[in-house]
Each structure stands twice: as C-alpha cells, then as structure tokens.
Amino acid sequence: MAKKGVILCVCQGTCPSFQQMNIFEVLNTLRREKLVDFVAIHPQLCADDGDTFFNVFLAGAKDSVEKLVVAGCDPNMQKKMFRDAFEATGFDKAKHTGVDIRNMTTEQAVEAIKKVL
Numbered sequence: 001m002a003k004k005g006v007i008l009c010v011c012q013g014t015c016p017s018f019q020q021m022n023i024f025e026v027l028n029t030l031r032r033e034k035l036v037d038f039v040a041i042h043p044q045l046c047a048d049d050g051d052t053f054f055n056v057f058l059a060g061a062k063d064s065v066e067k068l069v070v071a072g073c074d075p076n077m078q079k080k081m082f083r084d085a086f087e088a089t090g091f092d093k094a095k096h097t098g099v100d101i102r103n104m105t106t107e108q109a110v111e112a113i114k115k116v117l
C-alpha cells in the first residue's frame with residue numbers, strides 16, 4: 001500500500017530556527033489527525049550519514065512511499081542536497097516535497113506541513 005510520510009530535519013537541533021517549535025508535538029499532531037502513515041526526525045539529512053539514511057530507508061521503501069515530505073529548510077536547497085541520494089536509490093524525486101518550517105511555532109509548522117500533504 002502506498003504510504004505518505006514526513007521527516008523533520010532540524011539542523012542538529014542547535015539552530016535557533018527550530019527553537020520556537022516543539023518538534024515532537026509537530027509530528028504528534030500529524031499522527032493524531034492520521035494525516036500521514038509514518039513520521040521521523042533526523043538531525044541533519046544533508047550530512048553524509050543523511051545520504052546513508054536515505055540509502056537504507058529508501059532501499060526497501062522507494063516503491064511503497066508515494067509521498068515523502070521533508071520539513072526543514074528551503075525546498076530548493078533540499079532538492080539539490082538530496083538529489084544524489086534519491087538517484088542512488090532509484091527513488092522518484094517527484095515524490096519528494098520540501099517545506100520550509102524554519103522560525104515557525106509548533107502551530108505554524110503543522111499548518112505549513114498540512115498545506116503540502
């Protein structure tokens with residue numbers, strides 16, 4: 001069955017851009033409202049081990065994932081940073097949607113993510 005999910009990426013959790021929101025509550029709200037099939041938090045998807053994460057995760061899931069929302073930094077930056085990992089795993093990059101949630105509160109981040117689901 002096709003799955004829809006959200007990964008929150010938070011610049012190691014140390015960047016002020018993510019300090020106004022409760023990242024766990026952002027994902028819990030989406031879970032409570034049953035808007036997604038899976039959620040995850042990764043500290044730094046643009047680091048080398050972010051590529052490894054995508055390789056491991058998408059190796060088994062590239063066909064079953066119909067939509068992968070990454071909430072974090074600028075969507076255009078995401079496209080460039082994740083391109084190699086998506087190509088390496090054969091994941092259709094059209095299934096990836098980025099959403100910028102920097103400097104948002106919990107409620108604002110939830111609303112921004114809902115808009116792209």
Ligand code: SF4
Nearest residue numbers: 009011044046072073
């Ligand atoms: S992918 Fe974006 S949100 Fe994630 S660590 Fe890199 S710059 Fe920050």
